[in-house]
Amino acid sequence: MQPPFDAIFDEAEHRYLKPDELQEMRQYVFSLKDRVSTYQMIRDRELSLMQQVADQIQYTMPDAELAALERSLKNAMLSLRYCSMGMVLNDPSFVQNRLLGWLSDSMQIHNSSAIDRAVFRLIVQQLAQVLTSQQMELFQPFLNLAQAVLPAPVEEEMLTVAGMF
């Protein structure tokens, strides 16, 4: 989809926006209140929410390197920040262009998929406690964008009969 205001100028010299296009804009504009309050909620609860995630991840992955955990937590916080702004703007391309390329590169370089996945799982759990279901509905699609670039867990190679010789 196109960010809400881009279309206004696209064909400005040739035609006016049609009623259904204006209606679509109107829907977005009137959703802004909820988008902004969801954003504020995530922003204001970020530290306590992420601290809980940090405590839990250290508990569930006691053997993981501290630096690796910290890096994953940082990336997750960054994702939360970009995704929540993407939600305010209702613009997936914002998340795509500004975060995802860099994020997936970073995750690949550090080969941190197991930790990243666990951290994201914990974040979703925490968010579900903080946000109303309506707010979660607004935010989820943007969080999904970031989750989609988490590298798949490396499966151990399974020996099959075909692979015996």
Place this chain on the structure above:
Amino acid sequence: MISVADLLTNDRIPANYYANEVYVRGDLEMGLLESRRGDRLLAIPETLIQAIYAGLTKETGQASRLVLFNCGRWWGKNFFNRFRDEVSDYYEMPLVDMSMAEFLQALKQCWMTYGLGKLDLDQSYHHRGFLVITTWNSAFIRQAPKSQLPAGFLEAGILSAVFSQLAGRELHCVQTSCESLGSDCNRFVIGLQKRLDSAEAMVEKQLDHESIMPRLCA
């Protein structure tokens, strides 16, 4: 115990300094482009790239390759200095303290945002004193006049300057495979000049990268 608050720097988490939407700014009122630090940028279109090849060939003949290599070296040196300042300011960490992975991630992003294509580092010959840089989608190579030899002189110049600055000693760069010759990517071998002389001769003889590297390391 991890304190999440300590992971932030002034409430901020640095990510991609070179995100193109943030890094490149256009001012149509003045007809100027600039970087987010305010350095002037120029966009070089295909017609100018073609013209550089045509004009240099006309006026300097064979020497045009050397001119492009030197131009790349000059530019690469400034490119690196700017890169170093930008990155160390942004991440609040001197470049020398960054891990190779982080340095490389920033360099790759920078390379892409300048429209130079994709770049990667192959460290498998590191222990023999060579670095291999691979690149894709170079506009200079796409527009180069047809030849039997690799065409990335400008990039070779840039890369030799960048890695010389990084290593603090004079390094040379030889291109051993080229998209213009049907290769899957462009490969640039970086190392000391005297150790690369034989590579240059092998490239002239049109040996491919896979044949050159073992002989170079032998």
Place this chain on the structure above:
Amino acid sequence: MANLLWSGATAPSHQTLTKLKNPKKHNHYGFKEFFQFDATQGTIVDWNDSQNILTTEDFIIGLVEGLEEEVGDASAATMYTIGCEWGQKDAFFFEKWFEKEFDRGIRQTNLLFLLETWWWPFTAQGWGRWEIDLGERKQGFMFINIFDSAVARTLGDVGKPVCYLYAGLFAGFFTELVRKQLSCIEIQCYSMGETYCKFLLGGQERIDAASFWLNEGATARDIEKRLKSGELR
């Protein structure tokens, strides 16, 4: 030239939503519409499907320095030649994209509109704004002003004209456009402490005269006056 070039099968093209939706609506006046960055391939493609790379001004200095090492003082002439080639190639390129964009030939188009349309991409590409004075074209010459020349701003105050690349660009482009051999000389330059650069475009005879006067210390205004009064050395 085309046969000398290796063009990859995957040459990138401008595919923004705006353009896909309105292939004929030339809504490319803004910076964001003009350039398309592909953050996965590392390419930049402009509205007219030309691949661009970004450089800093050091690129131009690097080229001049690289040339000086090889050809010494002839570097100025080489930069002019590169400019001519650029202008000539760009004339062909422009003719193609103009016709595609506006559905009419460049020779059926108002000249003033045509020329502003030609320069607009250069504005977006950071080469500075221009002003073109066609007042004397019937007499066979004209003037072009460039504000914020990428060359002069870079080299600083060196006391002589330095923008050979631009001079060549104008000579090459207008030669193709009017199908008559034209030359161009810079008669006033930012790097001489002026606020903008001024170029004279015309037949070789006039350019030679201007060059002679310039060497004798004439200012741009002197040269303009002498040309307008029909003087030729």
Place this chain on the structure above:
Amino acid sequence: MLNQIQRLSQATEGRYATDEELSFLADYGRSFDLRVQTYQKLQASEALIVQQVQAKMKAMDATLFQSGQEDITNKWKRDTLRTFRYAAAAMLADDPETLRERFLFWFQTIMRAFGAQRSCGVTYTVMQEVVKQHLIPPQANLILPILEVNRRMLGTV
């Protein structure tokens, strides 16, 4: 909005936006219905407005529609309509900056090349008077500043 959104997303890189930085979104939400009304009113009155501007200008100075011997009324109409529509879009989006960036800088070069600054100056002055008569004051307050941007950009040397 496009411009403000871009500025917001650049300024808050890597951090959260403050309430103050977000406040323009709520402001826009409050003015939105009025903007849509105004936009639709301008759309409905477009032909009449341009016609009235033309008549007023002709009464003031008929040479404004002449370039040498050539009658440029049709060309004027095309240009004026185009600029009017961009202005309506900019009003709807509350975004004079994007109007400059995406249209006026370019159009200014064309108007200057044709030496049309005097005509543009009169056009967008008269247009402000005419538009005022078609709108109620709160609507006029939204569009008049944009028409003034047009006049300044296109109508001054």
